[in-house]
Amino acid sequence: MDLSPLLLSIKVAVISTTIVFVFGVFFAHLFEKRLFWGKSIVESLFLLPLVLPPTVVGFGLLILFGKKGWIGNWLLETFDIQIVFTWTAAVLASVVVSFPLMYQSAAAAFDSLDNKLGDAARTMGASEWRVFRTITFPLAWPGLLAGLVLSFARGLGEFGATLMLAGYIPGKTDTIPMAIYFAVEAGKMEKATFWVVIITALGFSTILWLNWWSKRNLRRFASEKR
Amino acid sequence: MLDVSIRKQLDHFELDVSFTAYNEIIVLAGSSGAGKTSILQAIAGLNEPDSGMITLNGKSFFDGKRNSLPTRSRNIGYLFQDYALFPHMTVERNIHYGLHKQTTATTGFIIEQLLTVLGISHLLDKYPHQISGGEKQRVALARALATEPDLLLLDEPLSALDEETREECQNELLRLHELWKIPFLIVTHSRLEAEKLGDRVLHLKKGLLVNDSRGTMKETPVH
Structure with a gap:
């Protein structure tokens, strides 16, 4: 059995989750408590991939990153980098579809923090960066981690946008969801079943762990309230 | 010396206060929603007044020109x-x-002195949720004074404590003030506490200082 789809899926999910984590945390923190014109429009745009069909996301990405696309063409001519039909395209698709999950989790995590803690740190001479590093981030961590896990799971299971942007090239862009679809297409039910079991087990343990984790944090919080 | 003269539009009224504090305990008294906390926040820089000025020992905190x-x-x-x-850090x-x-x-x-005076040396390894309300209050005091501030602002410092602990803490505050010799600005809605702690009591009503118990204040704006 060729295990390359598993490795590729994990590689794609790890890289996309890292990117999504950095940007999700950055934007959620930047937008928190900041009111500006058009904020709700920007936030709606962030969350849009959550409700759009993956094919629409893929179509949009193709328009931008295709060989003749605005960004894709520029990348190709300037750096000789092609995005479409490579595993980078799978990463890009994963980033776009999992960003909303990370952003929402991070925004909720930051929102639930007591502003006074940061203020207390400021009165003791802490810079904004130190407040973030020592107060905001560690206290928001349970929520951020939940977002991280959700994004990872979403990235692992991404299919529609990936198919549009990365296509199915065995050994190159065949993530597990791709492998399943094309195994069924080719009538290889055994192979498909194998991957279905693998990805279901991965998804199930992710959610199980996440539930356990959030309950644990609830308990900890409850003991603090006492 | 703390010099405050600020105006700020709050939800239902305008805050408009002027006072000067030397190395004494000044109590800002008044019912809740009178603007007491807003004054502390303005002095701390956690909110910005609309106009006026705040200086401490000649250092300008706020000069009314959006330059704080x-x-x-x-x-x-x-x-x-x-x-x-x-909550995620030990007392220490x-x-x-x-x-x-x-x-x-x-x-x-x-720090040694603070820990001794406040009697909290044995709590250093504990987390905030493991200690009592009175102990939290003492730890918070030690934390606020550890940086050797030029001014101490206290927002209803004793309201969450039971009668007995409150009295103890009042005495501790008075003792710390003796040692520290910086202005203490205490917000409270308890008349008794105001009288016990304050070298001077400023009464606040709907954003205005209505009278000064000792009458040594600068002009009180009365509209």
Whole structure:
């Protein structure tokens, strides 16, 4: 059995989750408590991939990153980098579809923090960066981690946008969801079943762990309230 | 010397106060929603007045020209109503948070003194949720004073405590003020507490100072 789809899926999910984590945390923190014109429009745009069909996301990405696309063409001519039909395209698709999950989790995590803690740190001479590093981030961590896990799971299971942007090239862009679809297409039910079991087990343990984790944090919080 | 003269539009009225504080305990008294906390926040730089000025020992915090000194550079101590101890840090790390990495002999001495006066040396390894309300209050006081501030702001510091602990803490505050010799600005809605703690009591009503118990204040704006 060729295990390359598993490795590729994990590689794609790890890289996309890292990117999504950095940007999700950055934007959620930047937008928190900041009111500006058009904020709700920007936030709606962030969350849009959550409700759009993956094919629409893929179509949009193709328009931008295709060989003749605005960004894709520029990348190709300037750096000789092609995005479409490579595993980078799978990463890009994963980033776009999992960003909303990370952003929402991070925004909720930051929102639930007591502003006074940061203020207390400021009165003791802490810079904004130190407040973030020592107060905001560690206290928001349970929520951020939940977002991280959700994004990872979403990235692992991404299919529609990936198919549009990365296509199915065995050994190159065949993530597990791709492998399943094309195994069924080719009538290889055994192979498909194998991957279905693998990805279901991965998804199930992710959610199980996440539930356990959030309950644990609830308990900890409850003991603090006492 | 703390010099405050500020105006700020709040939800239902305009805050408009002027007062000067020397190295004494000034109590800001008044019912809830009278604007007491807004005054402390303005002095700390956590909110910005619409106009006026705030200076401490000649250093300008706010000059009315939207040119205010950031909170971190004001060197003040602030005791929050619910103490705002960092829940993920031990008492020791809470108290050391505002100190520079290299603790000098003097800071070491000051921390020792604070721990002794407040009787909290045995709590250093505990987390905030493991200690009582009175202990939290003392830890928060130690934390606020550990940075050797030029001014201490206290927002309803004793309201969450039971009668007995409150009395103890009042005495501790008075003792610390003796030692520290900086202006203490205490917000309270308890008349008794105001009279016990305050060298001077400023009464606040709907954003205006209505009278000064000792009558040594600068002109009180009465509209």
